[in-house]
Amino acid sequence: MARGRATLKDVAERVGVHLSTVSRVLNAKPGYVVSEEVAEKIRTAARELGYKTNPFAYSLRVNRSFTIGVLIPDLTNPVFPPIIRGIERTLAKKGYIAILADSDNDPAEEERILERLKARQTDGLILATAHRADELVADCLEEGYRVVLINRSVEAAGVSSITNDDHFGIAQAVRHLASLGHRQIAHVAGPQAISTGYQRYLAFREAMQAEGLAVDDNLIAFCDAFAEKEGRRAMAQILARSRPLSAVVAANDLLALGCYDAIEAAGRRCPEEISVTGYNDMPFADKFKPPLTTVHIPLFEMGIEAAEAMLALLDTENPEPRQVRLRPELVVRGSTARAPAGI
Amino acid sequence: MARGRATLKDVAERVGVHLSTVSRVLNAKPGYVVSEEVAEKIRTAARELGYKTNPFAYSLRVNRSFTIGVLIPDLTNPVFPPIIRGIERTLAKKGYIAILADSDNDPAEEERILERLKARQTDGLILATAHRADELVADCLEEGYRVVLINRSVEAAGVSSITNDDHFGIAQAVRHLASLGHRQIAHVAGPQAISTGYQRYLAFREAMQAEGLAVDDNLIAFCDAFAEKEGRRAMAQILARSRPLSAVVAANDLLALGCYDAIEAAGRRCPEEISVTGYNDMPFADKFKPPLTTVHIPLFEMGIEAAEAMLALLDTENPEPRQVRLRPELVVRGSTARAPAGI
Known part of the structure; x- marks a missing residue:
């Protein structure tokens, strides 16, 4: 922290007004009338003296930290940086700052991080880590925190x-x-305890029926996390069952990358023998070998929407929850091809 | 922020001691003697009443925010998440939190973000955005901020x-x-105003000489940013000069991806006709088409080192700067092959 900064008192002495007048002008307190001439003198003196509002004193007085905790399950998953960028840009416009934390898919770490964020008196929490039945989320709401869930x-x-x-x-x-x-x-x-894993699984069964195709439970395997190595393990499990198959729908892009690994390890080729689809259209999905056919979701826009929902919650004493569901879009690339003959 | 929390006064009343005693125990003030019995009663009462330290009041008193600003040039570059994870984990152990900001390679945005971080009275700044002659860094040091540079x-x-x-x-x-x-x-x-771009360029010239190879200035092009589209533009520029070439050393992995694009757009093949190397070994470099031969740098460890350097700076009144240079390592993958005959 820089040392020897000018204080409110220095500004008051320079202008020749009372300390409280300076405080009211520089902290933009509502409902207080001071002439624009005096206000301008105070602002000029503050600028010249290099005065900066003390954020701790201000936070103590208004009982707001102007920080929003943002909890991410895995920062190294490239879907999150664009989401975070959308959140940060939107919060910054209103003077809020995001405090980012990354749980690495560990529920115990999630709990520790939430405690730390609460101890910091963050004004709200944007959580990308929710489980379908999430006690941590329920606790936050019960304790009066503003909460916005993103993605899950x-x-x-x-x-x-x-x-x-x-x-x-x-x-x-x-x-x-x-x-x-x-x-x-x-x-x-994906993991069935997480909404995206569960809903995509249900959706897969429904969509197969809608297309008049049979669902073979031997061709389904579940992952414990949305991570490449879990995708590899699950796809290897399916391939080991030796049932005919020509395509796999992975519940997200990292799982699809794991499918690539398992298909290659089994000596099969994608897309010539097995087509693969992902979900999210994460950055670099178009650069993979082969470029991934996937479902695009608007990541940056989701971040903006989450931050706007949070700002709306902070603006009112009895907030109405806002639930936004964005429409995704299939992007066809090189990992899907015509089914081989004879299967 | 949660409402209706217990105060220090509530705890003092419950235990029947003076407010200042409670404050000293719960805020762990040094040099104050209170019997362990009383201290334990106070801690128990605080826990039972759900009292939590007010971080604003504490920060105001000790004049520390326990936050470290971390400024990143491009959060969507996959090299940064592992660095950030290393920083966060290390800071958290000492009760510090990272406030992350992303300038999107925009110097004006860097300046705005630094102003915001200073206004928040962050205790130190970890900067991944430095330029070789960086006035913003000089200003921060002059104003008394603790600064650690990372990568650049x-x-x-x-x-x-x-x-x-x-x-x-x-x-x-x-x-x-x-x-x-x-x-x-x-x-x-890379950009010559940034140490990594400049040093890698000098190193390229030196290494060519060391191998007894001539440097052809027609085979060199400079990028304005470490971004894929700049790599594409620069590689297209080199290819348009129609000089014989069989390999390209890109100054980082995103530039190498841009080279892939330009080589493909020119109807050439990597690695059969043109080999490509990158720098950083960013996550997913092994998944690209073709998998990228690149120089691995220990990203997570760099984050840990940066946070430890910052904690060391915060521990002392007149800190000695710490300069750590880690050794990188070449990782050979599918983007390099034997030079084609006749070139």
Whole structure:
């Protein structure tokens, strides 16, 4: 911290007014009348003396920290940086700052981080870590915190959330594969305790039926986390069952990358023998070998929406939860091809 | 912020001691003696009443915010999340929190963000945005801020920094290409106002000479930013000059991805016709088409080192700058191959 800064008192002495007048002008207190001439003198003196508001004293007085805690399950998943950028830009416009924390998919770490964020008296929490039945979220709400969920939602009603339409997105992926002649389609499912994993799994079953295709439970495997190594493990499990298959719908892009690994390790080729679809359209999905066919969700916009929902919650004493569901869109690239003959 | 929390006064009344005693125990003030029995009663009462230290009042008293500003040039560059994770983990152990901000390679935005971080009275600044002659860094130091530079350094002496040995890394890449028979090697250079761009360019020239290869200035092009589209532009510029070449050393991985694009757009093939090397070994570099041969730098460890350097600076009144240079390592993958015959 810089030393020897000018104080309110220095400004008051320079202008020749009372300390409280200076405080009211520089801290922009509402409902206090001072002539524009005096106000301008005070602002000029403050600038010349290099006075800066003491944020601790200001926070203590208004009982706000002007910080929002943002809890992310895995910062190294490239979907999160664009979301965070959207959140930060939007909060900054209103003088709020994001305090980012990364739980590395560890529920115990999530709890520790939330305690730290609460101890800092963050004014609100934007959580990308929610589970379907999430006690941590319920606790935060009960304690009076403003909460916005992003990407993942909870089953309890009344929480603000910014999500995408998982059913619509998965239906697009399944329809695309069906149109390429695929009939034996596998699903590498996400964690079922998380809304995105669960909804995409349900959506996969529904979409297969809608296309008149049979769901073979031997072609489904579940992952414990949205991580590449889990995708590899699950896809290897499906391949080891030796059922005919020509395509796999992965519940997100990192799982799809794991499918690439397992397909290659089994000596099969993508897309010639097995087509793969992902979900999220994370940065660099177009650079992979092969470029990934996936469901695009508007990551930066989701960040903006989450920050706006938070600012709306902070503006009112009895806030109405805002639930926004954005529409995703299939992006066809090189990981999907016509089903091979004879399968 | 949660409402209706217990105050110090509530705790004092419950235990039947003076307010100042409670304050001294709960805020762990040094040099004050209170019996362990009383201290334990106070801690128990605080826990039962749900009292939490008011961080604003505490910060006001000790004149520390326990926050460290971390300024990143481009959060969507996958090299930064592992660095940030290393910083956060290390700071958290000492009760500090990182406030992350992302300038999107915009110097004006950097300046605005630094003003915001200073206004928040962050206790120190970890900067990944430095330019070789950086007035913003000089200003921060002059104003008494603790500063640690990460990845990029400045030319002025006396600033703590955590970097890697750019000369060693580039020499490895050039030696690898030379050993594969490449003689006409291009360089897609980073911004020359940034230490990594400048040092890697100098290192390229030196390494070529060390291998007994001629440097052809027609095979060098400079980028304005470490961004994929700049790499594409620079590589297209080199290819348009129609000089023979069989390899390109890109100054980082995003520039190398841009080279992939330009090579493909020109109807050439990597690595069969043109080998490409990157720098950083960013996450997913092994997944690209083709998997990228690049210089690995220990990103997570750099984050840890930067946070430790910052904590050391905060511990002392007249800190000695700490300058750490980590050794990088070449990782050979699919983007480099033997030089084609006849070139």
